[in-house]
Amino acid sequence: MRARGWAPGQHRSSFKLAIRFPTTPTGVRLPPRDRNERVRGSLSTDVEGGFRHDHRERLSEGNGAEPALKYAVQRVCGGRAELVEGVIDCASHDWDHEHTRSVLRTRLSEAVDRLQCVAGSGDLDLPGSLNWFVPDLAVVPKALAKGGGALLPDQVLLVVEVTSESNAETDRVVKRKRYAEYGAPLYLLVDRLERSVTLFAEPGSLGYTKADGPHPFGTSVRLPEPFGIDLDTSGL
Secondary structure (H helix, E strand, C coil), X not given: CEEECCCCCCCCCEEEEECCCCEXXXXXXXXXXXXXXXXXXXXXXXXXXXXXXXXXXXXXXXCCHHHHHHHHHHHHCHHHEEEECCEEEEECCCHHHHHHHHHHHHHHHHHHHHCCEEEECXXXXXXCCXXXXXXXXXXXXXXXXXXCCCECHHHCCEEEEECCCCCHHHHHHHHHHHHHHCCCCXXXXXXXXXXXXXXXXXXXXXXXXXXXXXXXXXXXXEECCCCCEEEECCCC
16 A cells, blocks of 8 residues: 655645555455455454445455555545545545535525435445545435445435546546446535636436536525425635
8 A cells, every 4th residue: 555646844735645456455465365355354353343234245246456445545534534446545635625514504405304314424325336435425324324334325315526626627527427226316516716606417327417517606506306495605
């Protein structure tokens, strides 16, 4: 495992890690014929150490890279680490980013309560791909959130990403494509660099077929049912 694009004393809002195979998540090099067996054993026995109950069996049936990387992403950087197209990204956001996220959460709160949901930032697994996302904000039914581990994108009602300089293209391109492919019904892209908001809807295997925006900050963006609200984007 090696760090890319960072030097001691250099400040960055995120850094990325690339994992080379054949290795286990602990860095012990194994012969190729033993590697998948070792990874499967780790996933099935180390549940309390942080791997999510509801995905361990599914991931253990995949190829060696997927379960190993998804195991590692929860060990390397903790709760805010993501796996994006096979690269572990450990993000640390600035306060302006957190302000935007907080404002959005507050303005969604009435609809979230009415829908008996929770709004937060939790793990989303994309099985069959080298992706494990932690969105800036997602609206999830309480029945799924309570006692749940990682969820799937099609189990959320809304997913929100707020761009930073270090990951803007990931939010604009990669996550837009992947959220649609995995059935997230609504994807709200809040682009702080462009100072714009875009709502994507009607997901499919080739991407979202409907886009409302980009709208400049300050525009009210209509969130369709089940939300049925005009989201105020002023002050973001």
